Amino acid sequence: MDELPVIVHRRTCPLCEAMCGLNVHVRGDQVERITPDPDDVWSKGHICPKGTTLGALHHDPDRLRRPVVKQPDGSFKEVSYAEAYARVDELLGPVIAEHGIEAVTAYVGNPLAHALDLSRYVGILIGMSGIPMIYSPGVVDQWPKNVGAHLMYGGMWKIPVPDLQRTDLFVIMGANPQASQGSLLSCPDIMGEIGAIQKRGGRVVVVDPRRTGTAAKASEWVPIVPGTDAAFLMAVVQVLFAEGLVNPGHVEQHLDGGQASLDELGVLVASWTPERVEEVTGVAADRIRGLARELAGTERAVLYGRIGLCNQEFGTLASWLVDVVNILTGHFDVEGGSMFPLPAAWTVSDLPMPELENGVPNFGRWRSRVRGAPEVLGHVPVSCLHEEISTPGKGQIKALFTVAGNPVLSSPEGDRLDSALPGLDAMISVDLWINETTRHADVIFPGLSALESAHFDDMIWMFAVRSGAKFSPAVFDPVEERPGEWEILIRLAGACLGTPMADFDVVAIDDGFFDVLAMAHGVDGAAAREHYTEGGPMRLLDLQIRSGPFGDRYGENPDGLTLAKVQEHPEGIDLGPMRPRIADVLDTANGKLLLAPAYITDDLTRLEERMSRGRPELVLINRRHLRSNNSWLHNVPSLMKGSNQCTLLMNPTDAASRGLSEGDLVRVTSESGSIELPLELDDGILAGVVSTPHGWGHGKDGARLEVAAGRPGVNTNVLSPGRLVDAPSGNAMVNGFEVSVRAAT
Ligand SMILES: Nc1nc2c(c(=O)[nH]1)N[C@H]1C(S)=C(S)[C@@H](COP(=O)(O)OP(=O)(O)OC[C@H]3O[C@@H](n4cnc5c(=O)[nH]c(N)nc54)[C@H](O)[C@@H]3O)O[C@H]1N2
Ligand SMILES: Nc1nc2c(c(=O)[nH]1)N[C@H]1C(S)=C(S)[C@@H](COP(=O)(O)OP(=O)(O)OC[C@H]3O[C@@H](n4cnc5c(=O)[nH]c(N)nc54)[C@H](O)[C@@H]3O)O[C@H]1N2
Ligand code: SF4
Numbered sequence: 001m002d003e004l005p006v007i008v009h010r011r012t013c014p015l016c017e018a019m020c021g022l023n024v025h026v027r028g029d030q031v032e033r034i035t036p037d038p039d040d041v042w043s044k045g046h047i048c049p050k051g052t053t054l055g056a057l058h059h060d061p062d063r064l065r066r067p068v069v070k071q072p073d074g075s076f077k078e079v080s081y082a083e084a085y086a087r088v089d090e091l092l093g094p095v096i097a098e099h100g101i102e103a104v105t106a107y108v109g110n111p112l113a114h115a116l117d118l119s120r121y122v123g124i125l126i127g128m129s130g131i132p133m134i135y136s137p138g139v140v141d142q143w144p145k146n147v148g149a150h151l152m153y154g155g156m157w158k159i160p161v162p163d164l165q166r167t168d169l170f171v172i173m174g175a176n177p178q179a180s181q182g183s184l185l186s187c188p189d190i191m192g193e194i195g196a197i198q199k200r201g202g203r204v205v206v207v208d209p210r211r212t213g214t215a216a217k218a219s220e221w222v223p224i225v226p227g228t229d230a231a232f233l234m235a236v237v238q239v240l241f242a243e244g245l246v247n248p249g250h251v252e253q254h255l256d257g258g259q260a261s262l263d264e265l266g267v268l269v270a271s272w273t274p275e276r277v278e279e280v281t282g283v284a285a286d287r288i289r290g291l292a293r294e295l296a297g298t299e300r301a302v303l304y305g306r307i308g309l310c311n312q313e314f315g316t317l318a319s320w321l322v323d324v325v326n327i328l329t330g331h332f333d334v335e336g337g338s339m340f341p342l343p344a345a346w347t348v349s350d351l352p353m354p355e356l357e358n359g360v361p362n363f364g365r366w367r368s369r370v371r372g373a374p375e376v377l378g379h380v381p382v383s384c385l386h387e388e389i390s391t392p393g394k395g396q397i398k399a400l401f402t403v404a405g406n407p408v409l410s411s412p413e414g415d416r417l418d419s420a421l422p423g424l425d426a427m428i429s430v431d432l433w434i435n436e437t438t439r440h441a442d443v444i445f446p447g448l449s450a451l452e453s454a455h456f457d458d459m460i461w462m463f464a465v466r467s468g469a470k471f472s473p474a475v476f477d478p479v480e481e482r483p484g485e486w487e488i489l490i491r492l493a494g495a496c497l498g499t500p501m502a503d504f505d506v507v508a509i510d511d512g513f514f515d516v517l518a519m520a521h522g523v524d525g526a527a528a529r530e531h532y533t534e535g536g537p538m539r540l541l542d543l544q545i546r547s548g549p550f551g552d553r554y555g556e557n558p559d560g561l562t563l564a565k566v567q568e569h570p571e572g573i574d575l576g577p578m579r580p581r582i583a584d585v586l587d588t589a590n591g592k593l594l595l596a597p598a599y600i601t602d603d604l605t606r607l608e609e610r611m612s613r614g615r616p617e618l619v620l621i622n623r624r625h626l627r628s629n630n631s632w633l634h635n636v637p638s639l640m641k642g643s644n645q646c647t648l649l650m651n652p653t654d655a656a657s658r659g660l661s662e663g664d665l666v667r668v669t670s671e672s673g674s675i676e677l678p679l680e681l682d683d684g685i686l687a688g689v690v691s692t693p694h695g696w697g698h699g700k701d702g703a704r705l706e707v708a709a710g711r712p713g714v715n716t717n718v719l720s721p722g723r724l725v726d727a728p729s730g731n732a733m734v735n736g737f738e739v740s741v742r743a744a745t
């Protein structure tokens, strides 16, 4: 081995939105180490501990390299693709024949958003298979933002992001970029940017029930009672109106109803004074008033809200109010404020949805069968899935696809899903590991490892503070010829349509998909296809770039971008910071920005009711850790070193009053269930609030994650009550529900 040279491959890390440039040092077929790429034009040498683990993930002996099929004794056997396809046909055929396609659904998980081909091709499985609806963790994540964006701007992914590289006041609510590295906010080294804001004389304020790693580095931490951000922000808006601080700038001309819409909003917020909300929020009236004035009075300022504002009781109101504050204070669609990014490659996820085009609240077109939960943007709460599988009757789910997901750990009431999955007639998973969820599958198709795949982010550029383009070729060839995941997704759609998986005409479907997407972007697909010798994700990516805002449009703009030109720049291409572009973005029925959609403001009655409700003695919130990534990096030995991440954080005063001390094993109980985990005292968490991380609870029989099983932790979603959601979006309220804590016996 030693005589083989080390070759350094440049890569973009696909694990989170920071899109860091990596140098992967490879000798032979072994990754020796991974270092930051200082010459990457986007990340300039930033990296986190997870980025160095792509080699460990690639070499992980537990990672699946071939399809596996469940045997009668419950074990998995490696099989050929032909055998796996045949098993899918055998299982799926009878389900559809007997119960119809309504008995089939899919759960599509988070890594989808980061993978070259899954992100671009999952639409085929969803759109072509005929399955009526799918489930995803979107409703334990950002659905409130999607609802707001859909109603206000006319597209569920038209989500504005803070221009933090050019701002002087950055107010962060319910996000902890120190751990997450940014969410619906793609920016390398956010903590570095936070330092830079302070260095240029600006301020960073964190509003969070916990003094997080971000809050510790900020200029100020404002502790807030979980779930009360909407009340807090209503008071901020009240102050803006009461003190004559409303000045939307150039955005005013885009407001549906103009000045009148502002006046109406002023009336709506009139009673929400800081004094009225200070007790409920735990934030002094003076501080709320001061923050409103500071936001209005700082030329370059921005308010940013993320998962802590979504995964809570008033997610839609709180997320909407973040945008409202930015609009009213003139920090919308301007440098240093909240802006709309411009991806070089348009994203496949952002196709106009015909039935959702009008900006009218056409939600609730149908309801879930068992609970009667209303559909919102095609989704119902993901906790419905377990009961749709386990409750008999017409419409019962009998077959499930999971793609890049682990809902047993990530969904509220995941333990009930764990119990329901064995009742399925067919479960087919596309995943690289046998995890807590896929252990129930009948067939698992493995994707390629990150280092075996080329990479160019799709969705993530929609949230990027700069436009840019980076392409990474695969570092390794797969050991054997294997179909890409995009091809598996197409074949699975075929199986739903009654064609044997092996026989499905992948090329024809891929061509058709290309042509539809091309047409949506003003390109003649058939003519464009003449430029290529083969189809698949690379062809699609080239189309996305060439017909994108910087593209060459197949020769029309000879100086424009193509995938080939991007490939000439392994360090990436920087296409500049965000620019004002609201007129291009707005896609509502009348092209105007709807400042206060009635669908959202109607929910104020629920907030009113919350104002007179007492606060439970103890509520639970969640947290993330820099060395973890949802449920699936716990099989990497280097990330599992160090202190136990899966602990309950509690304020020392709450511990003392319960006779509990650091390290005690405690039992946490909610209306849904109980878990036991060690106690960690933290004077930086508000009294009356405790915190757990999600994504733990490994060590289950049949899963194949040996390292994770050695330090399994517990599944916090056993505690999360499925019935508790943010009403307008159906998004799970995994933060802010009541729990009790006592010593475990
Ligand atoms: N209580 C609580 N619950 C939460 C959250 C919370 O804050 N609190 N957060 C929620 C959020 S924001 C999210 S996004 C979800 C995440 O929820 P999920 O998406 O369900 O879970 P992950 O842990 O991301 O699981 C990803 C799976 O994809 C697989 N995988 C990785 N890369 C690939 C690939 O390239 N191809 C394929 N086919 N598979 C791949 C991994 O092996 C893993 O099994 O969890 C949600 N759940
Ligand atoms: N290292 C790491 N990085 C990740 C992930 C990971 O699991 N690990 N997951 C990725 C994914 S899928 C996502 S969606 C993003 C999420 O990225 P972020 O949105 O930054 O998520 P968190 O780090 O969980 O921070 C949420 C914060 O909300 C606070 N909070 C909870 N309830 C409330 C409340 O009611 N009000 C307020 N104001 N704050 C509240 C919590 O205390 C916490 O500090 O991270 C991504 N990046
Ligand atoms: S912050 Fe870490 S996980 Fe995220 S892209 Fe960079 S190296 Fe990867």
Ligand SMILES: [Mo]
Pocket (backbone or CB within 6 Å): 110, 141
């Ligand atoms: Mo997420």
